[in-house]
Amino acid sequence: MWGSSWRFAYIVLGAVFALISGSTLATGSTTQATHQARRSGDFPEAENAYRNPPASKAVDWENRDYRLTCDDIVDKPVQAVIRNAKGIVKNGDIGGYDHWEVEVQRAARGRLPRLGDVTAVLFYCSPQPSNFFMQELRVYRTDDGSEIGRTPTFDVPELPPQYQPKSLVIKNSRLAADVKFYGPDDSHADGPSILRHVTWTWENDRFVTHGSGTKSEAQGRSDLSRQPITVNGMGPLKMGMSRNEASKAIAMPIPGEEGRRVCTDFTVEGGPEGLLLRFTSDRLVAIYVTRPATTIATRSGIHIGSTRDNVLNTYADEITATTPDYGGEELVFAPSAPEFAGRVIRFGISDGAVETFIAGEHDWAVFAPSCGVPE
Incomplete structure (x- = not known):
């Protein structure tokens, strides 16, 4: 009896061991098959994701x-x-x-x-x-x-x-x-x-x-008749420059000495007729444009001969109309941004058009009383 029982138990345990071993072998075979499938390309998505991670979204330069x-x-x-x-x-x-x-x-x-x-x-x-x-x-x-x-x-x-x-x-x-x-x-x-x-x-x-030739070597001098005027200056000319600095910047002489008045209007030797540079205590404070300098314009394109309406439309909310003591009308463009430091462009209006204009520091960009000529 005991021999039969041992034989039965031995058979059962052997079957269980066979089942466990078979399951382990099956699992090992499946794992091996998976590795083989990856190597053979049966799972390209997984392999590509491993080798090439998703790229970041391209920059849309227009948005x-x-x-x-x-x-x-x-x-x-x-x-x-x-x-x-x-x-x-x-x-x-x-x-x-x-x-x-x-x-x-x-x-x-x-x-x-x-x-x-x-x-x-x-x-x-x-x-x-x-x-x-x-x-x-x-x-x-x-x-x-x-x-x-x-x-x-x-x-x-x-x-x-x-x-x-x-x-x-x-x-x-x-x-x-x-x-x-x-x-x-x-x-x-x-x-x-x-x-x-x-x-x-x-x-x-x-x-x-x-390769830009930015210093205009071939021309040497600045063509001031083509330079736009802003509240800060005119091309290489900047408010606050000394006369020597201004002369070097445009490569042209500014002859004479400051007069006895508080300010002096200098002409530029070789420069356009009707263009005056106003200095006080050897400091550029305004640029004055009179006839016949009709080709000189502000950066916004206003020049002698521009209509009054054109000036008003161009500078919109930052321009005011005044009536000076000497008569006529003046339109004053005064940009509000802090970096312009209270500088203005003042337009003298006659018969509905610009007759003259001056740009620079508020207290010096005025038409009357005029400053003196160089000595």
Whole structure:
């Protein structure tokens, strides 16, 4: 009896051991088969996900927020919300204008030494109200859109040059574009005519410009008849300069000595007739335009002969009309932005049109009493 029982138990235990062993072998076989299937490509999704993790979402350069200066119209960048390649900037310090009209003109992708994969974005910016526009070129990392830097503003005595958007590329380890510059015979209405191929390289943590001829070596002197006037100056002439600094900036003499009056209106030797530079205590405080200097205009395009309505529409809410003691009418443009430090442009109106204008510091940009002539 006991022998039969032992034999029965032995048979049962053997069956259980066989079942357990079979299950283990089956599991091992399944695991091995899975590894073999992965190696043979039966599970491509799992294998690809392991080898190539999902890429980050591509940056949409025509639909994102940027920080711009409108090519240095303001010192500190302000936020520009761009949607479908366009946007309106109203908030922040925008240089005393009502708003900026901003547009992405082109985005060019490529590789630059020490920077890797980058995207250059060319912006169009038109402050309003005005009849001019600026362009600004900034470079970003392609993968996450973080800004690397911007190309320098062109240091030219003429009106700002114009990028040709379709020409913008990153090629041969350089950022490159065709840019049209103003020549001495070009007008604001007709646009620039001198085409140059300009490139930029990344050196010492900044972009360096090559091939722009920004100092106008061939011309030597500044053509002041083509320089736009702002409350801050005229081309290379900046308010607060000494007479020696101003002369060097335009590469032309400003002859004579300051007179006995509190201020003196100097002419520029070789400069346009009707242009006067007002100094007091050897400091440039105003720029005065009279006939026959009818081609000299403000940056917004106002010149001698512009209609009164044109002046009012151009400067909108920041211009006031006054009646001086000597008669006639004056329109005074006084931008409210702090960086303009109370400077103005004063227009003398006669028969419904601009007869003369003067720009500079508020207390010195006046028509009467006139300042003295040089001694």
